[in-house]
Amino acid sequence: MRQHLIHTYGLQNVIVLMDRPPERFSPFDEDAKAQFLKKLPETRWVDRNATKILVTSTSYTPDEPLHPLITALLKYSKTSISSLPKILLLITGKGPMKEQYRQIIEESSLSGKDPNPKCVAKMVWLEPDDYPRLLACADLGISLHTSSSGMDFPMKIVDLFGCGVPVCAIKFDAYDYPKITLM
Numbered sequence: 001m002r003q004h005l006i007h008t009y010g011l012q013n014v015i016v017l018m019d020r021p022p023e024r025f026s027p028f029d030e031d032a033k034a035q036f037l038k039k040l041p042e043t044r045w046v047d048r049n050a051t052k053i054l055v056t057s058t059s060y061t062p063d064e065p066l067h068p069l070i071t072a073l074l075k076y077s078k079t080s081i082s083s084l085p086k087i088l089l090l091i092t093g094k095g096p097m098k099e100q101y102r103q104i105i106e107e108s109s110l111s112g113k114d115p116n117p118k119c120v121a122k123m124v125w126l127e128p129d130d131y132p133r134l135l136a137c138a139d140l141g142i143s144l145h146t147s148s149s150g151m152d153f154p155m156k157i158v159d160l161f162g163c164g165v166p167v168c169a170i171k172f173d174a175y176d177y178p179k180i181t182l183m
Helices: 002-009 030-039 067-077 098-106 130-137 155-162
Strands: 051-058 086-093 119-124 140-143 167-169
Touching (some): 067 119, 086 130
Parallel strands (some): 051 086
């Protein structure tokens, strides 16, 4: 955004302020996480010692492609390395391609129909108060958002940072900020 304002409008001494998450996006202690996860039907079965929870929020549009994540989880689920944890991917959001992705998941090994799956993907819809709680329970947040302008920083990442959750994201120009470390 800073570069855009300088180059497009000739502004000088531009300072762009980063968004901050609302107060409700804050870390949970382990007891609070356990209580919340027992409340949700999609997570009641989770053994936190054996399963890692990944969360991605999406608008189910072409600028947030879930295919790379689904493909990676399908490959992960085929690994024979027994020391690797199980993965539960929770996908939140709504949008035009939601049913297409629901069908892809339902027809794959990520559906959870197998007796002992390595990876399971679930689409969840949460009450507004439960969304920050779910984020706080995640072991990893994933952002597949690819900004068409390259300037906007996804609020979902800001919310995950507020909850103290590490984020894996597709790199684009808005992430070139000195305080953000991408791996």
